[in-house]
Amino acid sequence: MTEAPKKRGRLFYKFLFVFLIVSLVPLGIVGYYLVNLSQVTLNRAISRDQEALAVGFSDTVSSYITNFRNVLFDAAHLEDFSSMNAGKQQALINHVMQLHAPFLELSVIDSGGQETVRVGRFVRDNKLRDFSNDALFGKVMKTGEFVGGLEKYMGSYPAITMGVQIVSSTTNQGTGVLIAKMSLTGLSSILKTGFPEVTHTQAAVIDTNGFLIAHSNLKEIYKPDAKLPDDILKILLQNDAKTGGGEIILDTGEKVLGAFAEVSELGWVVYIQRSVSVAYSASNEMLKRTRWMMLLVTVFVLILGYAVSLFITQPIHALREAAIKLGEGDFDYLPDISMPNDEIGELAHTFMQMSESLKVKTAEIMSAKEELERLNRSLENRVEARTRELKSAQDELIKKERLAAIGQMASVVGHEIRNPLAVINNSIYFIKTKFNASAAANPLDPKVTKHISIIESEIRQANGIIDEILGFARTRELNPKLTHLNAYMEDLMMSYPFPPHIELVKKLAPENPTVNIDTDEMTQAVRNLIKNGIEVMPEAGKIFVRTEVAGDMVRIDVEDAGPGIPKETLEKIFAPFFTTKARGTGLGLAVVKKIIDRHRGRVEVTSVVGKGTCFKLFVPLVTNNQNKQQYK
Amino acid sequence: MSGQKILVIDDDAHLRESLAEVLDLEGFACLQAGNAKSGIEAAKKNNPDVVIMDIQLPDSSGFQICQELRRYSKDFILIMMTGRFLSAEEKTQGFSLGADEYLTKPFDIQELCLRIRQLLSRKGK
Numbered sequence: 201m202t203e204a205p206k207k208r209g210r211l212f213y214k215f216l217f218v219f220l221i222v223s224l225v226p227l228g229i230v231g232y233y234l235v236n237l238s239q240v241t242l243n244r245a246i247s248r249d250q251e252a253l254a255v256g257f258s259d260t261v262s263s264y265i266t267n268f269r270n271v272l273f274d275a276a277h278l279e280d281f282s283s284m285n286a287g288k289q290q291a292l293i294n295h296v297m298q299l300h301a302p303f304l305e306l307s308v309i310d311s312g313g314q315e316t317v318r319v320g321r322f323v324r325d326n327k328l329r330d331f332s333n334d335a336l337f338g339k340v341m342k343t344g345e346f347v348g349g350l351e352k353y354m355g356s357y358p359a360i361t362m363g364v365q366i367v368s369s370t371t372n373q374g375t376g377v378l379i380a381k382m383s384l385t386g387l388s389s390i391l392k393t394g395f396p397e398v399t400h401t402q403a404a405v406i407d408t409n410g411f412l413i414a415h416s417n418l419k420e421i422y423k424p425d426a427k428l429p430d431d432i433l434k435i436l437l438q439n440d441a442k443t444g445g446g447e448i449i450l451d452t453g454e455k456v457l458g459a460f461a462e463v464s465e466l467g468w469v470v471y472i473q474r475s476v477s478v479a480y481s482a483s484n485e486m487l488k489r490t491r492w493m494m495l496l497v498t499v500f501v502l503i504l505g506y507a508v509s510l511f512i513t514q515p516i517h518a519l520r521e522a523a524i525k526l527g528e529g530d531f532d533y534l535p536d537i538s539m540p541n542d543e544i545g546e547l548a549h550t551f552m553q554m555s556e557s558l559k560v561k562t563a564e565i566m567s568a569k570e571e572l573e574r575l576n577r578s579l580e581n582r583v584e585a586r587t588r589e590l591k592s593a594q595d596e597l598i599k600k601e602r603l604a605a606i607g608q609m610a611s612v613v614g615h616e617i618r619n620p621l622a623v624i625n626n627s628i629y630f631i632k633t634k635f636n637a638s639a640a641a642n643p644l645d646p647k648v649t650k651h652i653s654i655i656e657s658e659i660r661q662a663n664g665i666i667d668e669i670l671g672f673a674r675t676r677e678l679n680p681k682l683t684h685l686n687a688y689m690e691d692l693m694m695s696y697p698f699p700p701h702i703e704l705v706k707k708l709a710p711e712n713p714t715v716n717i718d719t720d721e722m723t724q725a726v727r728n729l730i731k732n733g734i735e736v737m738p739e740a741g742k743i744f745v746r747t748e749v750a751g752d753m754v755r756i757d758v759e760d761a762g763p764g765i766p767k768e769t770l771e772k773i774f775a776p777f778f779t780t781k782a783r784g785t786g787l788g789l790a791v792v793k794k795i796i797d798r799h800r801g802r803v804e805v806t807s808v809v810g811k812g813t814c815f816k817l818f819v820p821l822v823t824n825n826q827n828k829q830q831y832k
Numbered sequence: 833m834s835g836q837k838i839l840v841i842d843d844d845a846h847l848r849e850s851l852a853e854v855l856d857l858e859g860f861a862c863l864q865a866g867n868a869k870s871g872i873e874a875a876k877k878n879n880p881d882v883v884i885m886d887i888q889l890p891d892s893s894g895f896q897i898c899q900e901l902r903r904y905s906k907d908f909i910l911i912m913m914t915g916r917f918l919s920a921e922e923k924t925q926g927f928s929l930g931a932d933e934y935l936t937k938p939f940d941i942q943e944l945c946l947r948i949r950q951l952l953s954r955k956g957k
């Protein structure tokens with residue numbers, strides 16, 4: 201395997217992608233609208249809640265003021281208040297002030313506008329003032345009561361002035377006015393209780409001039425120039441609606457959710473402001489949760505999509521792998537598919553069938569190919585063998601031609617040398633005879649006699665060499681005769697002049713086989729071998745001559761106990777003119793081989809250095825049947 | 833027995849002379865001829881007891897001379913000399929044409945003399 205196959209293919213990712221698109225996009229769109237819708241709704245609800253709060257607080261403020269007006273009213277309308285003397289009135293007013301902490305000052309003014317009683321928490325001089333020209337006094341006398349005149353009492357507390365007519369229970373006539381200055385810090389306390397700091401909500405009450413009456417943060421109230429920021433004031437003061445609310449972007453850049461409500465009768469405005477992040481925290485929280493939910497769903501869808509894609513593509517992937525294996529020629533690889541019962545399953549099934557069919561076809565092709573290769577090889581072998589035969593035949597032919605040429609030349613040379621040899625021979629004979637004749641009278645130098653013998657010996661030697669060469673070169677026709685081998689061998693050994701130091705050991709085949717041989721030539725061959733054997737044992741030794749039937753051949757062994765022939769020499773001994781002797785033509789064994797070849801036999805030689813050499817001549821055995829045919 | 837005439841015919845003068853003189857030494861009376869023509873003439877003229885001739889002569893083949901000599905006389909002993917192997921056929925042919933013996937050069941003089949004498953005595957000479 202060259203490359204690890206990809207576990208998930210492109211198809212897998214396509215499936216995954218499509219699955220994600222199909223499931224996540226609608227989810228996203230729906231989620232987006234849902235979140236936005238609910239956020240808007242929620243924000244609206246929050247805004248409305250805030251408006252309702254503002255309305256509620258405007259009622260609270262209204263009832264707070266009304267409550268204290270009622271206290272004043274009740275006091276002024278007491279049955280005998282108008283008839284009371286100043287001391288008694290003062291005692292009552294003191295009592296009222298002790299009961300209601302917001303009252304800062306209480307004054308009783310008679311119908312003439314003269315202050316008759318004055319009680320105050322921070323008043324030191326108790327000097328009675330003249331209110332006859334006071335607009336407030338006049339208004340109360342005319343309308344019966346008055347609430348207004350906002351101020352910063354002693355430059356710190358926001359305060360309001362209230363006045364009610366003192367009415368005589370008997371005459372039901374106005375006899376004077378009860379005026380009170382009342383601290384409004386209580387409103388701020390109410391606001392603070394309603395909107396503690398942790399809620400990040402600020403609430404305030406202002407009048408139509410923008411005077412800050414109350415604030416949820418008390419510190420704001422005590423500031424000398426206490427008022428709401430200008431941008432908010434602008435919105436509140438220009439607005440004609442009784443209630444309202446919405447998002448405001450402040451000059452500081454902060455985004456806030458504001459709501460306002462008019463306090464009935466007084467014309468004040470209650471304003472509630474919350475930072476948007478706080479106001480919408482619920483919707484933000486919802487958004488956050490929704491996003492988490494989306495993320496969870498996405499992860500879930502991813503995992504699901506992964507699983508589904510894998511489930512769908514796994515068989516296809518396995519099929520692909522199997523197809524690759526098939527391409528590589530691995531027919532036994534079965535894809536690891538839990539076959540689904542659908543089109544893919546059918547595809548896999550078809551694939552298996554195709555694979556099986558391919559396997560069969562490929563096996564057929566392979567076997568045909570093998571057969572073809574085998575034929576090719578056999579053809580090649582035959583061509584090679586034939587080429588070898590031809591080559592060897594050619595070599596043989598060349599060798600034969602060469603030998604024939606050599607033979608021809610040798611024959612001519614030999615013949616030509618024989619004449620001079622004959623002459624020398626005759627002449628030396630003449631000289632020898634002459635010397636012998638005169639020997640008695642004139643004794644011969646023994647050295648001359650010796651040299652004459654040397655010449656005679658050398659003539660014989662030379663003649664022998666020529667005989668050998670001519671014998672080898674001779675190309676007379678073979679003249680085979682059916683011969684009883686044992687008798688023939690006995691004759692041969694009998695006639696051979698074995699020297700006395702050689703012991704002949706013979707062992708002839710008891711079957712007394714018949715062979716078809718040219719006895720002249722065979723004799724020459726065997727004699728050459730015996731001669732060689734004798735020559736290698738100059739001191740003493742044994743020559744073994746054996747005959748034996750070996751299958752359809754007869755074997756003639758000539759073995760000596762000489763020094764043996766080294767292996768490298770053994771290969772060359774049958775080559776013509778090869779010799780290891782000081783004097784020799786090197787034709788003896790070549791003649792042996794030639795003769796045995798002419799008899800359709802073969803020559804083998806085994807030699808052990810230091811032990812001896814054995815030549816084995818194989819010639820065809822003549823069986824009885826052949827024998828009869830031959831004699832017919 | 834001795835003093836018998838031997839005619840030696842060979843174109844090789846050295847061989848011819850050496851053989852003739854050796855045979856003289858052995859007690860024969862030798863005549864010589866260098867070619868076929870003079871050999872035949874000498875044979876006709878001198879009527880030798882033995883003719884020793886080379887099988888190959890420059891002017892004629894040994895067999896032709898053999899035939900010619902035998903046509904003239906069947907009395908003498910005819911010995912053929914050769915420097916090469918003769919095939920069985922050649923030998924047979926020679927014998928049928930009247931040759932008494934073959935000699936392969938070089939030859940042992942004593943053996944030759946012995947043989948000549950044997951042949952002569954067989955012919956009753």
